[in-house]
Amino acid sequence: MDMDYREVDGTREFVARLAHGEDWRGQIEDFARAEGIKAAFFVGLGAVQNAELWYYDQDDQEYDPMEFDEPLEIASCVGNVSLLEGEPFAHTHAVLSRRDGSTVAGHLDSATVFAGELYVRAFEQSLERVHDEPTDLDLWPL
Amino acid sequence: MDMDYREVDGTREFVARLAHGEDWRGQIEDFARAEGIKAAFFVGLGAVQNAELWYYDQDDQEYDPMEFDEPLEIASCVGNVSLLEGEPFAHTHAVLSRRDGSTVAGHLDSATVFAGELYVRAFEQSLERVHDEPTDLDLWPL
């Protein structure tokens, strides 16, 4: 089986400085709502004061949360914006690192920003997540 | 010595949902072949059921494979498409993570997709890999 894909038209692009003390993912969603963005990809870097990561159990088909109550660099952040039940959802994965360089990574649910920088490429199209049977995740029907 | 670079013209861009149960890298190459893409960069995120990563031994100048037969998140995926012996090759690096957030990373040779999302930016130009003496790798003469 081949992958599903759709050609998109890049419309607007943005650089952002995330607000200190606020949630990493929530800010991206607030921004998307304010700008009417219904499809985008983004990359970013920075640092956070703490983070909650999720791991998806592929057998139980449930997210398993992990909390890291410590300052961490955001060594990499890759994600996208699409609609989930009509609202912008920022699907966000990140790799975080400590003073000794050691890392933790996963699906970033929330994190308190220390400092953060983002590039967002928004598309003309709207992408909507719908329930996918084999994975029990909300994915794009492209 | 300065880095070699070439200005490129972005032509088309795509969002994709990788097919469950199929190979991560192979799907990107099949897509590139189907769309006639000879140069692109991509970023992605998702989860896989297993992965084979390669590490390049800079002294022996050979790839050293590692197999991870376990479910892993794709916390980050950065790569590009160019031509290798006339066929699209997806040079793919990834950071993968486990239930406890611990990570493994490297050159992603293959991985069975659980779910995956990709942004691809294709260029008008064609990039071709040719053998590079000092590294014994196939690189771009720009």
Place this chain on the structure above:
Amino acid sequence: MDMDYREVDGTREFVARLAHGEDWRGQIEDFARAEGIKAAFFVGLGAVQNAELWYYDQDDQEYDPMEFDEPLEIASCVGNVSLLEGEPFAHTHAVLSRRDGSTVAGHLDSATVFAGELYVRAFEQSLERVHDEPTDLDLWPL
């Protein structure tokens, strides 16, 4: 508080092959200077012969360096170019990996390139870093 952001106009885009034996970050800054780039985001992948990473101590507000004198893959590199005291500065985060897949990550200050591939998206605007009180970092007033 919401995040600060600015819509930017993508002007030019580049693919690059980093020079073997030279500094990863320095080459990006030399390139930006040569091309007159005052704002850009980039992603990349490759391998290095060694690396110096920095971790920002959020309490002491000082960078804490770590040296890794070993060959490492660049599993992920995300960064941007903007002006710091009038000169192009490449803010660069990276995730690096070893033969067994184990990783280190952080703010990449310097690294000797073995091989590297980069995509750079340059913007028409100029971004300048200025001192930020709460973090003691140089950030963008957007």
